[in-house]
Amino acid sequence: MLHTDFSGVDVHLPADVLGSALERAANAHNLLVSGSGPGSEWLGWRSMLDSPNDALLERLDRLAMEIREEADVLVCVGIGGSYLGADAVITALAPAFRSHGVEVIFAGHHLSGAYLASLVRHLEGKSVYVNVISKSGTTLEPALTFRVLRAFVERSFSNPEERIVATTSRDSGALQHLAADQGYRQFAIPDDVGGRFSVLTPVGLLPIAVAGGDIRSLYYGAVSMHSNSGRVPAETADGLPTAAAYAARRIALYELGYKTEILATMVPELARLGAWWQQLFGESEGKEGKGLFPAVCTFTTDLHSLGQFIQDGDKSVLETFLTVEATSDALTIPESDDNLDGLNYLAGRTFSDVNRAAFEGTREAHISGGTPVIHLTLARQTEEHLGALIYFFEHAVATGAYMLGVNPFDQPGVEAYKKGMLTRLEKE
Amino acid sequence: MLHTDFSGVDVHLPADVLGSALERAANAHNLLVSGSGPGSEWLGWRSMLDSPNDALLERLDRLAMEIREEADVLVCVGIGGSYLGADAVITALAPAFRSHGVEVIFAGHHLSGAYLASLVRHLEGKSVYVNVISKSGTTLEPALTFRVLRAFVERSFSNPEERIVATTSRDSGALQHLAADQGYRQFAIPDDVGGRFSVLTPVGLLPIAVAGGDIRSLYYGAVSMHSNSGRVPAETADGLPTAAAYAARRIALYELGYKTEILATMVPELARLGAWWQQLFGESEGKEGKGLFPAVCTFTTDLHSLGQFIQDGDKSVLETFLTVEATSDALTIPESDDNLDGLNYLAGRTFSDVNRAAFEGTREAHISGGTPVIHLTLARQTEEHLGALIYFFEHAVATGAYMLGVNPFDQPGVEAYKKGMLTRLEKE
Numbered sequence: 001m002l003h004t005d006f007s008g009v010d011v012h013l014p015a016d017v018l019g020s021a022l023e024r025a026a027n028a029h030n031l032l033v034s035g036s037g038p039g040s041e042w043l044g045w046r047s048m049l050d051s052p053n054d055a056l057l058e059r060l061d062r063l064a065m066e067i068r069e070e071a072d073v074l075v076c077v078g079i080g081g082s083y084l085g086a087d088a089v090i091t092a093l094a095p096a097f098r099s100h101g102v103e104v105i106f107a108g109h110h111l112s113g114a115y116l117a118s119l120v121r122h123l124e125g126k127s128v129y130v131n132v133i134s135k136s137g138t139t140l141e142p143a144l145t146f147r148v149l150r151a152f153v154e155r156s157f158s159n160p161e162e163r164i165v166a167t168t169s170r171d172s173g174a175l176q177h178l179a180a181d182q183g184y185r186q187f188a189i190p191d192d193v194g195g196r197f198s199v200l201t202p203v204g205l206l207p208i209a210v211a212g213g214d215i216r217s218l219y220y221g222a223v224s225m226h227s228n229s230g231r232v233p234a235e236t237a238d239g240l241p242t243a244a245a246y247a248a249r250r251i252a253l254y255e256l257g258y259k260t261e262i263l264a265t266m267v268p269e270l271a272r273l274g275a276w277w278q279q280l281f282g283e284s285e286g287k288e289g290k291g292l293f294p295a296v297c298t299f300t301t302d303l304h305s306l307g308q309f310i311q312d313g314d315k316s317v318l319e320t321f322l323t324v325e326a327t328s329d330a331l332t333i334p335e336s337d338d339n340l341d342g343l344n345y346l347a348g349r350t351f352s353d354v355n356r357a358a359f360e361g362t363r364e365a366h367i368s369g370g371t372p373v374i375h376l377t378l379a380r381q382t383e384e385h386l387g388a389l390i391y392f393f394e395h396a397v398a399t400g401a402y403m404l405g406v407n408p409f410d411q412p413g414v415e416a417y418k419k420g421m422l423t424r425l426e427k428e
Numbered sequence: 429m430l431h432t433d434f435s436g437v438d439v440h441l442p443a444d445v446l447g448s449a450l451e452r453a454a455n456a457h458n459l460l461v462s463g464s465g466p467g468s469e470w471l472g473w474r475s476m477l478d479s480p481n482d483a484l485l486e487r488l489d490r491l492a493m494e495i496r497e498e499a500d501v502l503v504c505v506g507i508g509g510s511y512l513g514a515d516a517v518i519t520a521l522a523p524a525f526r527s528h529g530v531e532v533i534f535a536g537h538h539l540s541g542a543y544l545a546s547l548v549r550h551l552e553g554k555s556v557y558v559n560v561i562s563k564s565g566t567t568l569e570p571a572l573t574f575r576v577l578r579a580f581v582e583r584s585f586s587n588p589e590e591r592i593v594a595t596t597s598r599d600s601g602a603l604q605h606l607a608a609d610q611g612y613r614q615f616a617i618p619d620d621v622g623g624r625f626s627v628l629t630p631v632g633l634l635p636i637a638v639a640g641g642d643i644r645s646l647y648y649g650a651v652s653m654h655s656n657s658g659r660v661p662a663e664t665a666d667g668l669p670t671a672a673a674y675a676a677r678r679i680a681l682y683e684l685g686y687k688t689e690i691l692a693t694m695v696p697e698l699a700r701l702g703a704w705w706q707q708l709f710g711e712s713e714g715k716e717g718k719g720l721f722p723a724v725c726t727f728t729t730d731l732h733s734l735g736q737f738i739q740d741g742d743k744s745v746l747e748t749f750l751t752v753e754a755t756s757d758a759l760t761i762p763e764s765d766d767n768l769d770g771l772n773y774l775a776g777r778t779f780s781d782v783n784r785a786a787f788e789g790t791r792e793a794h795i796s797g798g799t800p801v802i803h804l805t806l807a808r809q810t811e812e813h814l815g816a817l818i819y820f821f822e823h824a825v826a827t828g829a830y831m832l833g834v835n836p837f838d839q840p841g842v843e844a845y846k847k848g849m850l851t852r853l854e855k856e
Binding site: 084096097099110111112115116118121122137138175177178195259260267278279282288292293294295298301309310311312313314316329330336340341345346351352354355357358362364366368411412414417419420421422423424426 | 507508509512523524525527537538539540541542543544545546547549550565566568569571572574575576579602603605606609623687688694695696697703706707710711713714715716717718719720721722723726727728729731732733734735736737738739740741742743744745755756757758759761762764766768769770771773774777778779780782783785786788789790792793794796797839840841842844845846847848849850851852853854
């Protein structure tokens with residue numbers, strides 16, 4: 001499902017550094033799978049894959065079918081882990097320009113009144129469902145946004161309680177109380193799954209299903225990667241699961257002074273997967289003064305932006321390429337009568353072919369420019385393989401954080417800005 | 429038009445370090461304004477502001493008016509500097525959800541056949557104009573994309589030559605020859621303006637005008653900032669133009685070991701301005717093993733993603749906030765009968781108010797977490813002020829690159845990936 005190539009990075013790692021990193025990665029992996037590391041009360045994203053809840057998947061699919069039949073638009077209200085996973089998977093699977101089906105829109109992920117006012121104008125006259133996603137229901141951005149959208153639904157439709165779905169805690173919190181009070185349909189966010197690890201819970205699964213994704217394949221793709229990652233003897237020549245082998249390289253480079261990891265994809269459909277990865281890695285590792293700064297590039301777009309920097313700039317950057325082996329894209333390059341651009345030698349070839357050559361040229365150029373390069377290849381850009389990739393990154397970041405000696409599952413720094421904000425708002 | 433606050437960064441700079449950086453910035457500024465630094469044949473982005481070409485602005489406006497009357501969609505074909513500036517300004521000015529007017533779509537900025545095929549399906553049956561933007565006409569991504577879109581226009585409309593506009597070199601290059609041959613309308617990209625400095629040439633101005641932007645105000649906003657930046661005695665307490673004072677801080681921090689600069693905005697409409705800034709800074713400074721890695725955040729969205737890292741992670745990051753002083757956004761927070769989220773104390777306040785409190789809380793939290801913080805405040809989010817900001821960043825990056833001892837105007841590393849790519853394509 002996922003192939004890893006570390007040849008472009010191991011040349012930067014002296015044998016003793018790599019050996020020691022692999023040993024520490026093995027220990028970190030064992031901490032994770034034995035549930036004996038810091039934050040082990042947050043391992044629901046692993047345990048839920050041991051015994052898939054098919055009844056839940058079916059319930060989600062049934063509601064998604066109803067929404068697909070009834071709605072023009074589904075607005076998902078959530079911030080951080082409450083929208084990034086759904087956005088990542090939906091964007092990876094959907095065409096760039098939607099021609100039919102429900103439009104899935106995200107809101108509540110910032111405080112822009114201009115955005116929200118424009119959204120409400122866009123919704124007027126359409127059949128709208130709202131999925132509000134928050135464990136507590138009191139996080140400021142989604143809570144304030146939901147106030148506006150709830151008012152819109154209540155004044156626009158005779159059956160507002162049927163058009164609002166709450167994804168929230170099972171039996172506590174403001175949103176759970178409101179949902180029970182109003183008779184909204186509810187899905188539970190497991191108590192032992194944190195926001196950035198929640199894409200395979202109803203948090204991500206309902207929006208993905210509404211957008212037309214096959215959530216069963218997505219889920220079982222993750223189950224399959226999870227089974228492999230727990231298995232010893234493991235998959236790579238290093239004697240480690242691939243996720244731990246990836247973690248070992250990243251952390252070894254970090255400790256050698258590399259400060260930034262770029263996740264680089266070759267297609268725009270994977271840009272939002274990058275945004276999900278950025279939260280997963282930044283929030284899990286970035287604490288106690290540690291962590292690689294996670295940055296995202298889409299190539300070849302950003303070769304005409306950050307490409308110069310990566311090639312010749314400050315050598316504190318490592319690059320992780322994510323490519324897709326088999327694409328279904330068959331658009332071919334047309335012949336030109338005049339051939340003024342001199343590109344007729346490419347006529348009849350697919351854009352995918354040219355993009356693959358661009359990837360190979362880029363990888364080679366960045367390696368020869370001195371950038372350590374990791375290469376992950378996903379077999380196909382489908383639900384099953386995306387599910388596997390999601391688990392791979394989750395396992396890798398937990399392993400890497402344990403190598404750094406930090407708790408992968410907390411986010412104490414996220415509260416800091418809220419304190420100053422709320423102090424100001426309350427006293428004004 | 430633009431206010432700068434360096435109080436959150438100067439505490440990180442010992443007096444002698446800051447003093448020396450300011451002196452070097454003054455020298456770099458003089459190199460720039462006297463045209464005696466490396467790459468001085470590329471200073472057209474400055475000289476064109478000395479004597480604005482009003483006839484050109486009028487010609488652009490007239491064509492934009494025609495396209496606004498005739499077209500449903502304008503597809504702009506270009507990569508890097510040939511689309512990022514237009515995208516930045518259009519996104520900053522437009523509502524999040526377009527309700528009327530021409531749809532402006534970018535293409536040719538990657539090699540995704542899936543994107544292009546979806547775009548062509550989206551264009552079927554619509555009135556389409558194409559603006560192809562390339563100095564040479566042989567850059568692979570836009571050239572191949574234009575082949576597909578030219579074929580679409582030729583088979584869909586009886587007057588294809590009236591629907592394709594070429595923005596290209598004045599009198600040479602493949603695209604210029606094709607345009608002359610086919611009778612396309614043409615606009616010239618000045619020879620002495622590089623791609624990432626070209627937003628105020630027809631490269632950016634035509635798409636912006638088609639999207640409804642007031643290009644005269646945009647242009648004259650830049651003229652005004654340019655006049656101020658060249659003036660001595662200058663604007664700040666440091667005795668330097670603000671752009672040079674900004675450059676001094678950035679480079680001083682870089683030399684103290686800071687590796688990444690985050691440009692952080694508080695509204696999603698400015699995210700694409702961040703992408704333009706990222707190219708401008710990454711490509712101008714990132715060479716000879718030097719340069720700050722430019723990253724972009726939109727808050728509060730990314731406070732739930734990279735926020736943890738910035739607050740508590742590796743201390744190699746500096747942050748430049750870009751906020752807008754006066755907003756026209758007047759959406760207010762509704763009262764809730766049940767008040768289950770406990771937020772009724774905010775009812776009647778605008779989202780802008782709350783967003784401002786979020787900014788202040790964030791700035792305070794990041795400063796107290798040890799991150800150096802620069803704060804740029806744009807008076808208003810209008811064409812005039814955006815034009816001023818564009819010139820500010822251009823002047824700042826040229827000054828900073830001269831401080832680092834690199835040529836701000838070349839991009840030798842961008843060619844590297846193309847070589848390997850073309851070798852592969854030609855031999856296959």
